[in-house]
Amino acid sequence: MRYTAQDIRLGNMAAFRMVYQMYHQKLYFFTLRHVQSSYVAEETVQLTFIRLWERRESLSPDVPLGQQVFRIAKSIMIDLLRKQYVRERHTGMLSEGMERExxxxxxxxxxxxxxxxxxxxxxxxxxxxxxxxxxxxxxxxxxxxxxxxxxxxxxxxxxxxxxxxxxxxxxx
Incomplete structure (x- = not known):
């Protein structure tokens, strides 16, 4: 059976599970190819499906579901990379300051x-x-x-x- 964004918008858990099974691996490898980090890739996938479910009412019935899933993943991936960069920059600044005497x-x-x-x-x-x-x-x-x-x-x-x-x- 093929599920649509409308099915998920209505809270159909079977549709959500099917979408999860269809896109989990694809999203993981898509993200891994861009970030080169299995941790960030897995975190992106998990957050993508959490956000998909939490914001299911805002899914567009006119846009293919796969496109919406990948759009969410891309947004989350960018946010995670940005936060990681800020964290590393601040950590680097702290360790730099400690090394100096x-x-x-x-x-x-x-x-x-x-x-x-x-x-x-x-x-x-x-x-x-x-x-x-x-x-x-x-x-x-x-x-x-x-x-x-x-x-x-x-x-x-x-x-x-x-x-x-x-x-x-x-x-x-």
Whole structure:
């Protein structure tokens, strides 16, 4: 039997299981080819099917189900890679700082970092929150927009203005 997006939209668990069986392996190898990490590939597949079920009501009956599944997987894969990059960048910065044994330099760096954090604290509450979510926690504009119930364009404007304001404050 061939199931459609409409079947899943209606909560048909048999349809969901069949789609899972049809696409699990294909999604895994598609993702693995792009990320070269079996952990990220498996995580992407699992999150794809979780999101597919959680957001089943928003599936389009006009778009082939396979196309929608791969679109969800691609989005999740990009989010996971972005978060992994941010995590590795921060971990690398921390280990770099620990390896260095120059107290004077570390003191200057610490003072500069404190100055940056003070400037961030001087941003308006909403702008500060959006900036932290984006730059410090690695959220995407879309994730921030959904979490705060604002448009992605508003998120982008907050970040641009925050960066501009921080640059201006740090130049003084």
């Amino acid at each position: 120059q107290p004077a330099f570390d003191l200057d760096r610490k003072q500069e970092l404190e100055r940056v954090y003070l400037c961030i604290e001087n941003l308006s509450p909403v702008r500060r929150h959006v900036f932290r979510m984006s730059r410090l926690e690695g959220w995407t504009h879309k994730q921030i927009a959904e979490a705060l119930s604002i448009s992605p364009r508003t998120v982008e404007n907050h970040i641009l203005r925050a960066v501009h304001q921080l640059r201006k404050a740090l130049m003084l």
